[in-house]
Amino acid sequence: MSISVQNISKSYKNIPALQNITLEVNEGELFGLIGPDGAGKTTLFRLLTTLLLPNEGSATVANYDILKQVKEIRNAVGYMPGKFSLYQDLTISENLAFFATIFGTTIEENYDLIEDIYVQIEPFKNRKAGALSGGMKQKLALCCALIHKPKVLFLDEPTTGVDPVSRKEFWEMLKRLKQKGITILVSTPYMDEATLCDRIALIQEGKILKIDTPQGIVDAYQKTIYEVASNQMHLLIEDLKHFPSYYSVFAFGEFVHYIDLNNFFDSETLRNYLKAKGHQSIILQKTTPTIEDIFMDL
Amino acid sequence: MKIILFIIQKEFKQIFRDKSMLRLLFILPILQLLILSNAATFDVKNIRVTIVDYSNSSSSRTLIEKINANAYFTDAVFVSTTQAGIERLNSGKTDVVIEIPIPFEKQLQNETTTQIQVLINAIDGATAGVQNVYLSQIVQQFNQHILLENKHIVNNQIMPNRIETIPSFWYNSTLNYKTFMVPGILVLLITMLTLFLSSMNIVREKELGTLEQINVTPIKKYQFIIGKLFPFWVIGLVILTIGLLISKIVFNVPMLGNIVLVYFFTSIYLLLILGFGLFLSNHTETQQQAMFIAWFFIVIFILMSGLFTPIESMPKWAQNVTLFNPIRYFVEFIRMVLLKGAGLQEVLPNLGIITLFAIVVNGLAVWSYKKTN
Structure with a gap:
């Protein structure tokens, strides 16, 4: 089990953000978290990437406990926040080198993992990240999240604000990463992207409504x-x-x-x-x- | 260690890439030092004086000549009535009104004492006090002159029957206020710049969201903090160097003490200020918040530093507050070392207090810096 969440609850000053969430993600699975804005998707990501502490419940990521094995988790996961959060005043290659170094690795060491994404932005490698288009920013952010060869990849709304062509490309990249054995947890407010996941969880107002394969969810629907x-x-x-x-x-x-x-x-x-x-x-x-x-x- | 070096390298890259910031960093302090040092003067000059001379005698004219000859007073304006003089004072056309009464000369010759009336605009009490002292000195000189002259005539022999005090001003023999102010202003500039830069730096990463990305990496707290703050420590020392050079070349400030001691003290002092900046950074969410809070502290630090107003003349409670003001200790220190040539022994208390502050503030800052909520 790559991600295992057991009865997790989190509230901000008495306003519940997540209520009693339980879900499991298998190794090498592309798992989608589908829900509207404010459903609690980002909160769940922040809990699983050890940026927040839950009020109740427990969870493991790559078999490490999110409360006790914070350091191990940080080495084993890649996280791409919803908001572009790389250094806008550093170039593409500087950003990548920076994140490689703080993970104690080099670009060369894991180049095979990011190669097919990086070649697309390589022509602009001396351009500052702030001057990139939305799609290129996403690709760079994905490269930075992958540079230390994580076991689990967390992508928080990676395609929000990206044009349809780049969105399609992005999902193809995710499929290739999945083939390399990386577990991917991705959130999106776009329902059409849900069908591209192996399994999805529908989440609303901090509660999980359904977990199944996209086809399974459709098949189980009785109404005409x-x-x-x-x-x-x-x-x-x-x-x-x-x-x-x-x-x-x-x-x-x-x-x-x-x-x-x-x-x-x-x-x-x-x-x-x-x-x-x-x-x-x-x-x-x-x-x-x-x-x-x-x-x-x- | 490699990670720290890499972060330092990244910070420097970002600082040098931001051209407007770079200008702010190096040109502004130089300009401020040059402008403030020339403007922040305690000298009271160009005192405008109005004279009502009812006596109109040779004695009164001698006195007036003496006032006019004094460099601190502009040429006197004469009016015929006290009322006219008071009107000039009311309308702000003059700073001082001197009224010399009709029996002035007669009393001087026949009696032991005479009086003149001096009216001073005392809205600014300190300035008025200084003007009063200047006038008293002139009158005193005049007195002595008269005394000697009269004695000559009457007794035909000189009988100096008074004690004259000749002050000798130590450490700043020419009473040059710049010698006194320049090192203090340099301290302010170093403090302001490093506090603003460090308090806004980490909060900037928070604002941009990059801190979130950093926080999911296995980077350690101390690596990140040292990496972020070290560049500003270096910048602080560079500004000190530039400032000392300007003090020497432009203002000819004496540097009697050991310069190595100044650098040693500054490097510890900078740790304190950077730690304080980090602390502010931890408790704010935006650069604006950090900036406002930093300003709040800087204004208090400056006004209670003893640079512009002597600490000795503050009320007791305010004096106690200044005990927590790092600028106070640095101003005291740099004046002692540069102007008096104090050695390590004499500045040990300041050094000790600053070191203690640095340890406490940095402890608090590191403790309050959290990677997780």
Whole structure:
């Protein structure tokens, strides 16, 4: 077991940030922590990287206790905080050399680990980190977090504020790192990234709602989801909310996702209801649930 | 050790990369030393004097001549009534009004005593006191002159019947205030710069988030702290060197004592200030907070250092407060060594207290520096 969290709670001045969290991450797993802002993701990261002490509970990272074996954990983990936190006034290569040195290693020693990431930013290695684009900053931060060959990698919202192309690249890099046997715990507010993880935990208001593989979570979902569209999208949500057997409705891209209380309800009834309300060119069809649908339902 | 060296190297790189900071570091103290040393004077000069001469006699004119001849007074303005003189004082056109009464000469010749009236603008009590002393000296000289003249005439022989005091000023024989002020101002500059820099330095890493990244590394507390503060220790000593050179070359401040002793004391003193800066850094979240708190302490330290106002004239409680003021000990020390040529023996109390402070403050700072919440 690479990360094992047992009943951990943490509160800031009586405001609970995490409540009774239990989760386990296997070795070499890419584990996603999915939840909205303020769900407690960063707090969990800070606890596991020994930056915070829990109020209750215990946890081990790479088989080291987070309370007693702080020094061992710091040697064994790489942490990339959500906010870019390298030296903006040092260049790419200076930043990398700095972190290599304080971990008591050299860039050459673990170069194979960072090679395919580093070659992408190497052309700019004499540029100051503060002058890099968002995507390049993330790559540099990842290199710095990897330079001491950690067993466990903590990535706190690594793709927030990064363009879609760089996001995709970034997840491909994570997959390659996983193949090298590094356990990765990554948090993200983007539901579409959840499917890229081996397993995910849905977290909200400091509580874990579900832990499973993305497919498992989708499969376990019982309700039928309809995607609905019409010529009057702004009225559609209001009208759907007044449908007698309405369960939930929310905007989803170009459609509105609608769930009925009755799992076997006849969609024609709804179509007629909408027609009566004056909607035209109605689209009403079943769709496969996504992580986002499930999250909205929780 | 390798890690400490690497952090030091990184800090220097960052300092030298920040060009505006570099200018701030070296040009500002030089300018301040040059400007402040010339401006912060205790000399009372250019005293504007208004004279109401009712006597209008040769004796009164002799007195007025003596006042005019004195370098501290500007040429006297004459008015005809006391009222006019008081008006000038009220409207701020004059600092001193001297009224010489009608029987001035007559009394001088026939009687033993006469009186003149002196009105001084005493909004600034210290200045007024100095002006009073200057005038008294002139009047005294005048007295002596009259006495001798009259004795000549009456007795035809000189009978000096008074004791004259001839002061001899030690350690600063020309009473040059710059000799006195320059080393003190240098101490202020060193303290201010190193305190500001060190208090803002670690908090800056906090603000930028880099401290979070550092904290998950296995780097040890002492390695990080030494690595961060050592560059400022060096900068403090460089500023001392520049300051001493300016004192010698520009202000010709005597340096009687052992310069090695000055450096030794400063290097311990800097540990104290840097430790204090670290302490402030630990208890603040932003550079602004750190800056404000550092200012608060610096202002108290400066005003209660004995540099601008003598500690002896402070109330008892304030004197007790100054016992905790590191600048006080450094100012005392540097004046003793440079101007009096004091040796290790004489400055041992100052050295001991500063060493004690340094140990306590650094202990507190390291203790309050936490890697975990």
